[in-house]
Amino acid sequence: MSEQIAPAGADWWRQAAVYQIYPRSFADANGDGIGDLRGIVSRVPYLRALGVDAVWLSPFYPSALADGGYDVADYRDVDPRIGTLAEFDEMVAALHEAGIRVVVDIVPNHSSDQHAWFREALAAPKGSPARDRYIFRDGLGENGELPPADWPSVFGGSAWEPVGHGQWYLHTFAREQPDFNWDNAEVREDFLTTLRFWSDRGVDGFRIDVAHLLVKELADPLPSQAELDALDRDSGRHPLLDRDEVHEVYAQWRAVFDEYDPPRTAVAEAWVDSPARRARYASPAGLGQAFNFDLLTADFDAGAFRRIVADNLAQSAATGSSSTWVLSNHDVTRHATRYGLPPLNGRRVKQGVEWMLAGAPADGVDLALGLRRARAATLFLLALPGSAYLYQGEELGLHEVGDIPAEQRQDPAYHRSVGQPAWSYDGLGRDGCRVPLPWARSGSSFGFGSDGAHLPQPAWFGDVSVEAQEGDPASTLSLYRAALRLRRELQSDETLAWHDELGRDDVLAFSRPGGWVSVTNFGDAPVALPDGEVVLASAPLDGDLLPGAATAWLTRA
Structure with a gap:
């Protein structure tokens, strides 16, 4: 008999615990070294025992993997290396049977250069309807041999790629990810079709990749990068990001979401600079929720954590949305390692990290302290009102894998930015948090699959595997389950x-x-706990004393 999906009702997302699955690195059922949908199905009992309310799947679509699947070649199919549409339906059914909802990634700013539309655009002449679906411009110079502007790509190099005859196309990210033209009605309609396609297959919600970048206003001549840098990013009129017009797109999307009962949910990944701008993405008339990454970019510091929580609860109250809390994801250094590094002091990333072969950075990381703080921060986060987004493997206390040889790294943020860390990356790219999970103490891929893994796993994975932590009440896995x-x-x-x-x-x-009372000690000296029954703690207590870098939950009658 099917268990009712919990929490029930249209508002299930408001305080849900959502587990992010990076499909290629979660579980491999067919032994080809790449995670797949059948692998996810095989681990549904694990997800149910963990106690999550929903899973969020990073892209599983056909892709050349120029950017880990975020270069989508077909928005309404499954990469054959990962599965089939029939297997997707089986996965959704299995998760729903276990009481777990399904959220999928939508990547609307850009497609793969292997997408049928982009191939058609390259074969079409300048000014054609096919090219109008993307952003093509004439180059500068006598014969258009120079890029239309000096804009850099997020992953390094120019944001413009030549295609011949003096024409160039815009790619905010990798050159294999051409940006869509969201002024094109056909682009807008096609994404509505995609949202209905997955909603009709039982998907409960969507995570919207770089939701703030879609709509652009490209005047002639184009501004220089220096001119862009001087503009106000909070005005709603910046040429490239967070334009007011993007919310017209999401109003259309909300109309589609509301065609379903219960309405489909959405959460925006919107890297914007002010709470007021982010609140627009979380509007009930738009996407309904927007990630705040404030804890993800904060040091383990009581003052910073309190300011962030207070600010974001005020934002959610003003918008009618709910807060979102995140400590790790597929784009950043895992928080168990991050908390063992020197303080960020407000910087977005720790830059220039060098790693020892043992998997630890050489610049003073304290792995034990990092894990201790990570456990404490996790209990703090899970006690907060709002939804909690967890990244696969953090429930095992996994550290970042640093000792991946250069020739085995896959992330364009590494290969195109060596020595020049860009955006939110530390110069080593994001492969270290995307290494396939360890399920068993031993074997060619620690239980990930029968014949190795697409990224190398370190020897210490066996000691932190699911098998090693099962049944140990002091393990990080047991802490997350409780x-x-x-x-x-x-x-x-x-x-x-x-x-x-x-x-x-x-x-x-x-x-x-x-x-329900939560107490977190961000310092070193123990603190006496208030009255109440301790029901869970991230570290052993000494009587009624909570040690440093620890959180305890209490209940009071």
């Missing part, structure tokens, strides 16, 4: 109250309705 179970039992409305009576600037305590 926390997610208690979270579902204890959660009520989306409010909290801060408690300052402990008298320490490096300690944060707050309560949720119903007597």
